[in-house]
Amino acid sequence: xxxxxxxxxxxxxxxxxxxxxxxxxxxxxxxxxxxxxxxxxxxxxxxxxxxxxxxxxxxxxxxxxxxxxxxxxxxxxxxxxxxxxxxxxxxxxxxxxxxxxxxxxxxxxxxxxxxxxxxxxxxxxxxxxxxxxxxxxxxxxxxxxxxxxxxxxxxxxxxxxxxxxxxxxxxxxxxxxxxxxxxxxxxxxxxxxxxxxxxxxxxxxxxxxxxxxxxxxxxxxxxxxxxxxxxxxxxxxxxxxxxxxxxxxxxxxxxxxxxxxxxxxxxxxxxxxxxxxxxxxxxxxxxxxxxxxxxxxxxxxxxxxxxxxxxxxxxxxxxxxxxxxxxxxxxxxxxxxxxxxxxxxxxxxxxxxxxxxxxxxxxxxxxxxxxxxxxxxxxxxxxxxxxxxxxxxxxxxxxxxxxxxxxxxxxxxxxxxxxxxxxxxxxxxxxxxxxxxxxxxxxxxxxxxxxxxxxxxxxxxxxxxxxxxxxxxxxxxxxxxxxxxxxxxxxxxxxxxxxxxxxxxxxxxxxxxxxxxxxxxxxxxxxxxxxxxxxxxxxxxxxxxxxxxxxxxxxxxxxxxxxxxxxxxxxxxxxxxxxxxxxxxxxxxxxxxxxxxxxxxxxxxxxxxxxxxxxxxxxxxxxxxxxxxxxxxxxxxxxxxxxxxxxxxxxxxxxxxxxxxxxxxxxxxxxxxxxxxxxxxxxxxxxxxxxxxxxxxxxxxxxxxxxxxxxxxxxxxxxxxxxxxxxxxxxxxxxxxxxxxxxxx
Amino acid sequence: xxxxxxxxxxxxxxxxxxxxxxxxxxxxxxxxxxxxxxxxxxxxxxxxxxxxxxxxxxxxxxxxxxxxxxxxxxxxxxxxxxxxxxxxxxxxxxxxxxxxxxxxxxxxxxxxxxxxxxxxxxxxxxxxxxxxxxxxxxxxxxxxxxxxxxxxxxxxxxxxxxxxxxxxxxxxx
Numbered sequence: 001x002x003x004x005x006x007x008x009x010x011x012x013x014x015x016x017x018x019x020x021x022x023x024x025x026x027x028x029x030x031x032x033x034x035x036x037x038x039x040x041x042x043x044x045x046x047x048x049x050x051x052x053x054x055x056x057x058x059x060x061x062x063x064x065x066x067x068x069x070x071x072x073x074x075x076x077x078x079x080x081x082x083x084x085x086x087x088x089x090x091x092x093x094x095x096x097x098x099x100x101x102x103x104x105x106x107x108x109x110x111x112x113x114x115x116x117x118x119x120x121x122x123x124x125x126x127x128x129x130x131x132x133x134x135x136x137x138x139x140x141x142x143x144x145x146x147x148x149x150x151x152x153x154x155x156x157x158x159x160x161x162x163x164x165x166x167x168x169x170x171x172x173x174x175x176x177x178x179x180x181x182x183x184x185x186x187x188x189x190x191x192x193x194x195x196x197x198x199x200x201x202x203x204x205x206x207x208x209x210x211x212x213x214x215x216x217x218x219x220x221x222x223x224x225x226x227x228x229x230x231x232x233x234x235x236x237x238x239x240x241x242x243x244x245x246x247x248x249x250x251x252x253x254x255x256x257x258x259x260x261x262x263x264x265x266x267x268x269x270x271x272x273x274x275x276x277x278x279x280x281x282x283x284x285x286x287x288x289x290x291x292x293x294x295x296x297x298x299x300x301x302x303x304x305x306x307x308x309x310x311x312x313x314x315x316x317x318x319x320x321x322x323x324x325x326x327x328x329x330x331x332x333x334x335x336x337x338x339x340x341x342x343x344x345x346x347x348x349x350x351x352x353x354x355x356x357x358x359x360x361x362x363x364x365x366x367x368x369x370x371x372x373x374x375x376x377x378x379x380x381x382x383x384x385x386x387x388x389x390x391x392x393x394x395x396x397x398x399x400x401x402x403x404x405x406x407x408x409x410x411x412x413x414x415x416x417x418x419x420x421x422x423x424x425x426x427x428x429x430x431x432x433x434x435x436x437x438x439x440x441x442x443x444x445x446x447x448x449x450x451x452x453x454x455x456x457x458x459x460x461x462x463x464x465x466x467x468x469x470x471x472x473x474x475x476x477x478x479x480x481x482x483x484x485x486x487x488x489x490x491x492x493x494x495x496x497x498x499x500x501x502x503x504x505x506x507x508x509x510x511x512x513x514x515x516x517x518x519x520x521x522x523x524x525x526x527x528x529x530x531x532x533x534x535x536x537x538x539x540x541x542x543x544x545x546x547x548x549x550x551x552x553x554x555x556x557x558x559x560x561x562x563x564x565x566x567x568x569x570x571x572x573x574x575x576x577x578x579x580x581x582x583x584x585x586x587x588x589x590x591x592x593x594x595x596x597x598x599x600x601x602x603x604x605x606x607x608x609x610x611x612x613x614x615x616x617x618x619x620x621x622x623x624x625x626x627x628x629x630x631x632x633x634x635x636x637x638x639x640x641x642x643x644x645x646x647x648x649x650x651x652x653x654x655x656x657x658x659x660x661x662x663x664x665x666x667x668x669x670x671x672x673x674x675x676x677x678x679x680x681x682x683x684x685x686x687x688x689x690x691x692x693x694x695x696x697x698x699x700x701x702x703x704x705x706x707x708x709x710x711x712x713x714x715x716x717x718x719x720x721x722x723x724x725x726x727x728x729x730x731x732x733x734x735x736x737x738x739x740x741x742x743x744x745x
Numbered sequence: 746x747x748x749x750x751x752x753x754x755x756x757x758x759x760x761x762x763x764x765x766x767x768x769x770x771x772x773x774x775x776x777x778x779x780x781x782x783x784x785x786x787x788x789x790x791x792x793x794x795x796x797x798x799x800x801x802x803x804x805x806x807x808x809x810x811x812x813x814x815x816x817x818x819x820x821x822x823x824x825x826x827x828x829x830x831x832x833x834x835x836x837x838x839x840x841x842x843x844x845x846x847x848x849x850x851x852x853x854x855x856x857x858x859x860x861x862x863x864x865x866x867x868x869x870x871x872x873x874x875x876x877x878x879x880x881x882x883x884x885x886x887x888x889x890x891x892x893x894x895x896x897x898x899x900x901x902x903x904x905x906x907x908x909x910x911x912x913x914x915x916x917x918x
Contacts, residue, residue, distance in 0.1 A: 089876055090762075094761045226876045227876050227878070621758075634761070646786065681786045685786075
């Protein structure tokens with residue numbers, strides 16, 4: 001946080017006064033403009049082009065402003081965009097730094113050996129793409145085209161996906177699933193027959209009671225949700241926050257439940273117990289729409305608040321009061337499903353409990369709960385069918401995780417490490433816009449997998465750690481310098497947004513469409529890229545929905561009408577849910593079929609041993625994962641992370657604020673770099689907290705190299721969700737070290 | 746200007762929006778965020794505030810400026826005329842809010858309430874960008890303005906009123 005002074009005493013109240021009179025502003029402003037013409041240059045001499053943001057997955061649409069010299073000056077939200085309502089978050093506003101960062105990848109690189117030492121040499125685009133194409137052909141001949149994979153987190157993924165699918169592989173994964181929101185989607189699909197997707201269909205704006213379980217809206221800067229939480233505060237909504245840390249959201253809450261980590265399911269079951277035993281649930285809704293209420297009622301009979309108190313440390317009267325508060329607000333109550341939910345390996349079950357609680361309160365499909373989202377349907381140009389692969393990464397899973405509705409990035413990684421009993425055979429990766437070294441837990445395993453590959457091609461804008469392991473590095477130009485596919489995101493009303501280049505690409509960087517098409521050319525897959533330029537493709541698509549590239553270049557965002565007026569369920573409406581029973585499944589038949597608990601069960605998780613503390617990580621509003629750590633504008637706001645330590649713990653270890661220490665985890669892994677201590681009451685004594693995305697180990701990232709600790713490095717114990725393969729990452733415990741020498745064993 | 750501490754999440758969007766709007770060099774800022782925490786676990790309170798020049802009615806920075814570069818513009822906004830500033834920093838020492846900095850080009854710089862925008866009928870950059878809409882800017886003489894209405898409705902305070910500078914930033918609490 002940028003703060004010129006750390007602390008200012010809160011002073012007493014003072015009466016309001018008048019700043020200045022009306023009408024004076026004008027004369028004042030004109031006098032300033034006269035005396036300081038150049039200094040007060042506003043946006044008025046600027047030209048603007050539309051974009052949607054690539055700094056995070058919210059993809060807010062905005063305008064890029066350039067001065068008369070063609071330099072990008074600022075980025076401002078588009079007023080017509082439902083994702084941001086004209087207000088960008090700090091990362092989007094600071095997106096200018098993505099363009100100006102002088103550490104960007106500048107030209108294609110190929111790994112080579114000089115005097116026994118591996119190094120990169122600069123290459124032409126043609127040479128670099130030829131290298132990738134020939135390696136891919138070799139893999140195809142020796143092992144089959146299925147033995148290639150794409151990891152992607154970003155807009156370019158669509159085009160590299162066409163190459164990989166056309167080539168004959170379906171191994172396309174994003175760490176945003178198995179490392180993030182996957183369990184939530186599986187749980188909601190099992191319950192309601194439909195996931196919450198992105199941006200989530202949460203009706204925060206109109207809620208009367210918002211319940212956050214570990215979700216730290218305001219620190220995670222999911223723009224629309226932050227804005228709506230603020231609207232809800234204005235309207236007097238009650239916020240209930242469950243978090244072992246006093247998060248920003250907790251500080252805005254009427255109730256903060258400082259839960260013992262890893263016990264959330266017990267609290268959720270106990271809330272259900274209160275709501276059912278006190279008959280506070282929505283009887284009409286439950287009767288009409290749900291399946292398995294009697295089994296649920298019997299299941300939670302003994303999960304009293306007194307039972308939960310012993311597990312969660314939340315007092316029984318607080319559990320009762322918060323349950324009643326939710327029921328009182330129902331159905332305008334939202335037990336928020338969160339987003340990054342891969343915590344303890346039983347995450348699908350925890351999110352099932354969240355889904356069930358919402359069903360008892362009747363909030364799904366109701367104003368102030370979850371709305372029914374809509375999405376623009378934009379036809380795609382008809383392409384020849386993709387070849388059907390003989391096998392996928394799933395064949396390497398031994399029949400597990402069949403409920404995963406998307407590919408597991410960790411599963412594709414596992415499928416690249418040969419084992420005697422399983423068919424693990426992926427030999428080539430294309431990685432686009434995701435720094436797998438810092439996004440997949442268990443770094444050693446990721447690096448092991450990489451060592452087994454015949455080809456690792458990385459497409460990125462920055463020299464992230466993953467590029468250091470690549471055979472070929474391709475510099476993508478940043479989002480401010482390129483077109484990409486249309487943004488078609490769900491919302492209360494459908495909309496489409498255009499990204500177009502504000503300026504030419506810097507250095508020898510190229511847009512994803514061009515890179516993918518050139519690669520497709522070399523692989524004889526041009527039939528999947530019928531348009532020579534992306535502009536032609538976009539124009540064709542836009543014309544199918546009554547717009548055009550020319551129109552979108554002027555307006556940036558087009559809002560479309562909902563086809564059906566069904567934002568919420570109509571009173572007494574008959575609804576068929578996409579589940580086995582056609583009902584909201586409180587008792588999950590699909591989980592039962594697969595041999596899992598049909599109703600969530602609380603199971604205790606390991607606790608830290610003496611001298612160790614549970615590592616909890618989260619987000620800071622000015623950074624996106626590890627992606628922005630080198631951005632000059634955003635680094636200026638926050639340049640390193642710190643480890644939050646409770647004062648009691650600090651006293652025991654004699655730790656002082658701002659002191660640098662190293663961390664060591666339960667498996668003896670010592671952090672590469674030191675981290676600053678932040679002694680604060682905001683964290684429990686059994687846990688420590690840090691912001692994810694720091695501790696970069698690649699020296700080419702000059703601004704952020706060695707700043708802070710990478711939580712990913714400390715996450716070596718991964719608890720796999722047996723239902724869908726999510727990687728639970730909050731079962732790691734750290735202790736403090738005053739040097740980084742390895743412990744002798 | 747009024748700032749709602751109950752809605753501010755401390756994201757620093759106001760800071761980066763001000764930097765890009767006003768060409769504030771990286772490493773400097775005209776506005777910043779303060780977090781004040783009180784209490785012991787689990788009885789805690791946090792106040793988050795976006796701070797900037799208080800445009801004091803009784804400004805020590807104006808009083809001590811040897812060249813007259815720091816001045817009240819019509820209506821009371823405190824400004825620095827860049828060409829008249831010799832960068833002596835007396836104003837910086839006198840400001841209880843630490844609201845000024847020396848620009849690398851040698852003059853003292855600070856918040857102007859984005860008058861170039863206000864003149865065009867726009868909100869200051871920080872107000873316009875804030876995702877929580879926690880800032881209210883307008884004419885305090887006009888009882889119908891958003892800022893007048895919110896100050897009438899809500900409890901509020903100023904910072905360090907005991908310094909006697911008559912600060913004109915109001916924090917809703």
